[in-house]
Amino acid sequence: MRRLRGRLPSPVGLWTTSYDGKRAGLTVSSMLVADGEPGYVIGLIDPDSDLWETLRQARTAVVSLLGGPHQQLADAFGYVAPAPGGPFKMIDWTDTAWGPAPATVSTWAGCRLTADNPPEVGWALQVQLEIEHVELTADEIPPLVHRRGRYTTL
Template identity: 50%
Template sequence: MVSEEPGGWIHRGDPFATPEADRSPVRRLRGRLAAGITVWTAYGPRGPVGLTVSSTVVADGEPARLLGLVDDESALWDGLTAGRFAVAVLAAADRQVADRFAGLMPAPGGPFREGDWVETGYGPVPVGATWAGCRVDGTRPYGWALLVEATVEVAELGASLPPLVHYRGRYRTLSD
């Protein structure tokens, strides 16, 4: 439904969204599972690269493991082939970081140009972030992406801030 308001047209929904009848039930199921937003970074052949990733699972153990689904056509993929990467947990205030690394927001000069970053042996991470340094153990095609299996070699805890989550196609924050 569209209504005319002073200054232009206002849409009650996303005018570009796939009509509900045409949406995949599996994709809709996945959308109803809240997922934490992370940024994976690595050092590629031409410098640091990164990607927003919500398909991330961490398994405690000896050694701790991390699994994730990554688009093999992303700039991050070139960096992952070097065998090491960092995963930073994004906080509620990091929506623009998530959008820049997802390619949804302009990033003149690259996504690392904005904000404060710390260089690590795995990839750059936002200053003060909770992050993990990982070693790639293997990759394989898995559904629409590549499954990355990794060993967590370093885990650094930053401030305990409410995480940014993805739920039903939008970024959300947790509230008690």
């Protein structure tokens, strides 16, 4: 299964949230955007992650699409690279109504959690977020994609 999944190109997203002064984030590549009114972001999240623990309390999150300059950030939030002081110290952040948004991304969405007990899918939780706000900048950064254990940009 892992080899099959590895052959699929996946967007590299960063899901961040905050609650009661605590920030949490996780690199998420197993995600999709469901179009509609409203739209949704659906992602597979580790049930033991700090992100899930904090998201359940906050009920809101920022889903950012990372670009080429964000590879180190993706690795830090994916817990595969060191981040002295924590990954939130690596770049500047903008506080939003949905949580912290990376100041250097060109695309992010403010979202709201739709279910307290999402279904388990494989080893993950299938978390569904309703999109409440989309932020797009004129300076679009080429998106970061993960395939076969490596990053590339489109």
